[in-house]
Amino acid sequence: MNNITTGYGAISDGKDTNANVDPTRILDNNTKILIIYFSRSGNTEKQAKLAQDVLNSDIFELTVSNPYPSNYKATVNRATNERDAKNWPELNSDIPNLDKYDTILLGHPIWAMTIANPMREFLEEYGTLLSNKSVASFSTNDGYGSGETNDVISRLTTGSTKLLTNYTIRDTMAKQDRTNFINWLKKINK
Ligand SMILES: Cc1cc2nc3c(=O)[nH]c(=O)nc-3n(C[C@H](O)[C@H](O)[C@H](O)COP(=O)(O)O)c2cc1C
Numbered sequence: 710m711n712n713i714t715t716g717y718g719a720i721s722d723g724k725d726t727n728a729n730v731d732p733t734r735i736l737d738n739n740t741k742i743l744i745i746y747f748s749r750s751g752n753t754e755k756q757a758k759l760a761q762d763v764l765n766s767d768i769f770e771l772t773v774s775n776p777y778p779s780n781y782k783a784t785v786n787r788a789t790n791e792r793d794a795k796n797w798p799e800l801n802s803d804i805p806n807l808d809k810y811d812t813i814l815l816g817h818p819i820w821a822m823t824i825a826n827p828m829r830e831f832l833e834e835y836g837t838l839l840s841n842k843s844v845a846s847f848s849t850n851d852g853y854g855s856g857e858t859n860d861v862i863s864r865l866t867t868g869s870t871k872l873l874t875n876y877t878i879r880d881t882m883a884k885q886d887r888t889n890f891i892n893w894l895k896k897i898n899k
Contacts, residue, residue, distance in 0.1 A: 733770040735761065736805050742766035742898070743807065746816030747827040749777050749784065752849040752880045756890065757816040760847065763894045767810070773827050774801040788820050797830035804835055812843045812897065815862070819848050819877065822856030829861065836865035845873035845897055847890070849880045873897060 733746075733754070742764050748754035754770070761768040775798065777784045791797060807813065817828035824832070824846070844866060846858050855877035863872055876893045878886050 732772050732802065733758070733768055735768050738765060738767050740764070740766045741809070741811045742814065743805070743810040743812070744768040744814045744816060745771060745831065746814075747771040747773075747818070747825055747831075748816070749818060749825070752883065753816050753818050753847075755883060756847060756849060756878060759887070759890065760814060760816070760894055763891055764898055766814075767805075769802070769805055771800055771802050771827050771831055773798040775799070788826055791826050792821060797826050797833060800827060800830055800834070804831075807835075807838050807842070810842065812845075813839055814897070815844065815846045817846065817848050819850035819853065819856055819858070822853060824848070824858050824861050832862060832865035836862075837867055840867045840869045843871045843873055843897075846875040847893075848875070848877045849883065850877055851881075852879050
């Protein structure tokens with residue numbers, strides 16, 4: 710089991726990144742930027758932690774009450790059923806007070822060409838709290854881009870949310886793409 714505890718990509722234990730560790734929470738940096746992310750198998754988590762390091766921001770990992778199964782196909786089936794029924798997964802994270810932040814970065818995988826279900830649930834519940842803030846998505850995908858991510862964020866926030874250009878990374882290219890991602894983060898931080 711040792712080599713799968715980080716839950717990375719194809720060798721993921723798949724339960725979610727918290728099968729063996731506590732969710733990531735840093736909420737006491739002196740910062741106006743908060744990263745909120747969900748990651749099932751670790752790819753997005755790596756990007757989120759890099760982003761936190763570059764920006765010295767706060768960071769908050771979303772978790773779900775019923776973690777996704779270790780089997781990829783079973784996860785796809787569950788995710789499809791949830792999406793078809795618009796029965797998004799229950800979050801078991803107490804969302805921090807967002808008042809002190811002016812920029813929120815949303816990190817998530819792409820599922821079925823859209824924002825992964827737990828982040829969708831976050832936006833359904835809290836999207837209107839992102840009013841008067843800059844919001845940007847960064848995502849990881851398996852080669853098909855970020856799909857309708859920005860449309861979804863736009864629909865579930867208000868007119869006063871400033872939606873920035875998003876960033877998506879093919880999961881297998883994350884290492885090679887590191888510099889580009891960091892450059893994107895620095896632009897967000899201007
Ligand atoms: C349920 C599910 C659906 C997915 N759908 C897509 C998709 O439509 N397009 C794509 O490029 N990748 C898709 N993927 C691949 C993931 O987006 C990709 O592997 C991502 O890096 C996983 O991030 P994570 O390790 O942070 O969970 C899907 C993965 C899962 C589990």
